[in-house]
Amino acid sequence: MIYKIRIILDAEEDIFRDIEIEDSNSMEDLHNAITQAFGFLGNEMASFYTCDEEWRQDEEIALFDMSENGSDVRLMNEIQLQDILTEHSPKLIYVYDFLSMWTFFVELADIVEKEDAQTYPNTLFSFGEIPDSPPEKKFEADENEFDFDNTLDNYEDLDFDENWN
Numbered sequence: 001m002i003y004k005i006r007i008i009l010d011a012e013e014d015i016f017r018d019i020e021i022e023d024s025n026s027m028e029d030l031h032n033a034i035t036q037a038f039g040f041l042g043n044e045m046a047s048f049y050t051c052d053e054e055w056r057q058d059e060e061i062a063l064f065d066m067s068e069n070g071s072d073v074r075l076m077n078e079i080q081l082q083d084i085l086t087e088h089s090p091k092l093i094y095v096y097d098f099l100s101m102w103t104f105f106v107e108l109a110d111i112v113e114k115e116d117a118q119t120y121p122n123t124l125f126s127f128g129e130i131p132d133s134p135p136e137k138k139f140e141a142d143e144n145e146f147d148f149d150n151t152l153d154n155y156e157d158l159d160f161d162e163n164w165n
Contacts (some may be wrong), residue, residue, distance in 0.1 A: 002120065003081060004110040007034050007094065010103040011135040015128030021121040022114070027061055027076035027084065033121035034094060034104065038130050044097035048076065048106070050084065055105065057093050087111070102134045 001023045009015040017037040021030055027048055035042035045064065049057035061084065065073045085092060090108035095101060114120075 001082075002112050002114050003085065003108055004112060004124070005030075005085075006107050006109050007037065008105045008107075009038075009128075009130065009135070010105060011131070013128060015130060017123055017127075018109070018125040019121055019123050020112075020118070021081065023080070023082040023111070025081055025121070027079045027081060028063065029121065030081060030106075031063060031076055031094075033123075034106075035096065037123045037126065038102075040096060040102075044099075046094065046096045048084075049093040049095070050089065051091050051093050053091065055091060055093065097134075100134045 002020050003023050005019050005021065007017050007019065017034070019033050019037055021033055031046055031048070032042060034040075035046075045062075045066075047063065048061040050059045050061070051057045059074065061074045061076055061079060063076050065075060067073055085106075085108050087108070092106040094104040094106050096104070
């Protein structure tokens with residue numbers, strides 16, 4: 001089967017690419033298709049993240065295992081698309097170049113039959129020009145009922161020993 005996938009740059013302006021790729025391809029093949037579709041060299045670190053319907057990221061799928069002891073990091077070249085991207089979990093987050101933090105929303109749009117004359121992966125549609133530098137991210141916490149400004153009004157209740165240093 002062929003996955004039709006939309007990849008959207010996390011930016012204020014609309015910048016996206018629609019690609020087709022075989023469901024049996026690896027996540028690394030999808031990574032390569034995305035870097036080519038957006039004009040990146042493909043020589044930077046990257047990761048996919050599974051996520052829920054609200055785009056809250058969950059498990060990492062890395063391009064390389066950079067851990068010191070060979071931890072349980074899932075690797076792109078070991079996982080097929082059909083094992084991660086399904087009709088029931090159609091969304092992923094993709095981060096390319098961890099110094100620049102190019103961030104993309106990846107969404108499965110359709111699953112169709114393979115066309116014999118077509119080669120895959122295939123860029124179906126490109127919209128918008130990628131900027132010279134990644135869009136700035138605003139890291140903001142969710143509203144919280146806990147008021148940090150008023151938590152230490154009375155230092156006498158902290159029970160520190162008088163000569164604690």
